[in-house]
Amino acid sequence: QVQLVESGGALVTPGGSLRLSCAASGFAFSDFYMSWIRQAPGKGLEWVAYISAFAGSTSYADSVKGRFTISRDSSKSSLFLQMNTLRADDTAVYYCVRQSVVAPAAYFDFWGQGTLVTVSS
Amino acid sequence: SYELTQPPSVSVSPGQTARITCSGIKLGNKYVCWFQQKPGQSPVLVIYHNIKRPSGIPERFSGSNSENTATLTISGTQAMDEADYYCQAWDSTSVFGTGTKVTVL
Numbered sequence: 001q002v003q004l005v006e007s008g009g010a011l012v013t014p015g016g017s018l019r020l021s022c023a024a025s026g027f028a029f030s031d032f033y034m035s036w037i038r039q040a041p042g043k044g045l046e047w048v049a050y051i052s053a054f055a056g057s058t059s060y061a062d063s064v065k066g067r068f069t070i071s072r073d074s075s076k077s078s079l080f081l082q083m084n085t086l087r088a089d090d091t092a093v094y095y096c097v098r099q100s101v102v103a104p105a106a107y108f109d110f111w112g113q114g115t116l117v118t119v120s121s
Numbered sequence: 122s123y124e125l126t127q128p129p130s131v132s133v134s135p136g137q138t139a140r141i142t143c144s145g146i147k148l149g150n151k152y153v154c155w156f157q158q159k160p161g162q163s164p165v166l167v168i169y170h171n172i173k174r175p176s177g178i179p180e181r182f183s184g185s186n187s188e189n190t191a192t193l194t195i196s197g198t199q200a201m202d203e204a205d206y207y208c209q210a211w212d213s214t215s216v217f218g219t220g221t222k223v224t225v226l
Binding site: 035037044046050059061062095107108109111112113114 | 169170207219220
């Protein structure tokens with residue numbers, strides 16, 4: 001069965017950096033786009049970034065562009081999110097999400113359990 | 122930027138029909154997904170491509186999308202359907218709706 005297990009969440013001070021990881025199993029990781037989606041405490045869902053199946057293409061939300069970098073290592077079935085210059089409003093649970101790109105449109109079909117990032121002094 | 126608006130809350134009696142709307146400019150030209158999120162859990166996909174149900178999602182969940190409004194309908198609502206529901210669509214990037222809390226009383 002599909003499993004997505006995030007790790008790396010922590011308490012970090014404003015301006016700091018953090019790297020999140022996601023270990024995927026149960027499917028052909030290299031065949032799928034992957035996304036990071038976050039949820040601030042008590043708030044709604046916010047898409048953060050996606051990476052294409054062969055890592056040739058990435059896209060970011062305006063709120064993180066220039067600060068966050070999504071990457072993948074398909075040989076290890078792993079997804080990453082490098083987060084720099086963190087701000088208090090980056091505080092959220094970060095979900096690793098599989099993105100099925102099936103015509104006519106992509107959709108998020110499996111979600112990990114999430115990892116909590118807290119940005120505070 | 123593109124916005125999707127949902128009512129903050131919907132209340133429904135057990136066995137009745139709950140309808141959750143998602144509004145956006147020319148939303149009918151896009152493909153909408155719906156996610157269910159129970160407290161302390163990760164979101165679960167319940168509808169994709171406006172009307173399709175993933176395997177394992179009960180038939181009481183259905184979707185529609187026309188003009189400026191997409192609707193998630195839960196027929197014969199059960200207590201286990203009490204949750205937050207989010208719509209989602211793609212513009213230049215992915216956009217989520219504001220979320221609706223469904224209460225089954």
